[in-house]
Amino acid sequence: MAKRKRKENIYLKEKEKLQRAQGFLNTKKNDKPEAATMELQNITDDYEELLDQTVLITRISDRLQKKLDQTNDQLNDKNIELQNTIDDLVKAKVGRKATTIVFIFALILFVFSEALIEPYIESYANDIYLSLAIKALIAMSIKPVEMLVENTMLKKARRKTMDKRVI
Amino acid sequence: MDNLIKDGNKQHPQIDFNAQTGQLEISGRSIPENSYDFYNPLLQWLEQYQDQPQKETQLKIYLEYFNTSSSKYILEVLKKLKEIEKSGSAVTIAWHFDMDDEEMMETGEDYEDITGLNFNFIEEEE
Known part of the structure; x- marks a missing residue:
């Protein structure tokens, strides 16, 4: 449990951003169009950043997986040779x-x-x-x-x- | 400002951040048990460095292997350097990779696309 919690720290910044947006929705400030536009802009920026991050991490993970698969195949071949x-x-x-x-x-x-x-x-x-x-x-x-x-x-x-x- | 030096091992990369020369280096393997604990001090150091950066800052990255959470933090480090670049320091990234490690080169290209930083790709003979 503690280990999982520690790992979740990786997304601390993202969690803070989510909490900020949720906080905005729960306040009366969201009645004002200027404040709502500004918050929407912030959320859009954050979303863009998160999307970039997701695309990058997915590509890297896929590459890693491919590399591991290849290494595994090589290992199996070497085992047969051995x-x-x-x-x-x-x-x-x-x-x-x-x-x-x-x-x-x-x-x-x-x-x-x-x-x-x-x-x-x-x-x-x-x-x-x-x-x-x-x-x-x-x-x-x-x-x-x-x-x-x-x-x-x-x-x-x-x-x-x-x-x-x-x- | 103090330099940040951490010895590398099988799980952690070697870190050598020199505030006086602006030469920063991350090298080795990065599969820490807790990426947050490992990379957060680096981000904090860069936060401080951002106040008084050198005219030229170069980050050398020569990673043999890194896990997914490390890849997120490498992006954070690069984003921080982008901010440093915006505040006036000329930032270059020297992305080293082993000759037969095409995937690592492509990963560097992805980071280059996302951050918009100036990357030099350096092929290393094993």
Whole structure:
């Protein structure tokens, strides 16, 4: 209430002018044509001033609103850009992690095949083609595993971001 | 007569009214919580200055942003300067605006139209 009253102080001068005109209407002076003409002149001048002020303030406010709208649009565009960049960064980060995991997985498979499967083939089948086929199978399984790991990690990272936003 | 100096901040513009040189300046952002409290001392100062104005009075306005109630008071300040001009001082308004801020320039033009004061428009590089 006090805040609203303080803001109304802006129009103190205009209020005084209105009170003066209302005061004139309530006095007997308004019977005299000269006094009435003078008061009408004053009111016309005040009205002109007020109209000028209204036109100016409306134009300025419209311009401000337009400017704020444009700034808001720019902000939204920047937000989308930022979100895309964050997504790209998360993808790159997850991709790097997935590559490391798959590399370790491939290393384990290689060691496993060399240490366990290779001697087994040599002693029982002794077939070089079978040995190569197993190694090729291991090599070909790397890419799908990498994609699977990457997708799982990406989903996890996105869920984490969504949870943060909800909080 | 004392000069009127007020430091600016995020809400109030910087005020530097020099009665000895006739150089007046309003610059910064003007979004005061209470425009009446902020601008009324300026109008009172100008009222006093009107009694003994310098031969030349220049008001530099370089506002980045101002709210609606400030725009009303800027008009009051300019009207007061118009009265000072009528009492014999040569008044010029240096309206500064940022290069890409066309709206601010147009606002200055509106003030020029309404007050009939002599405005110089100065484009500032950001």
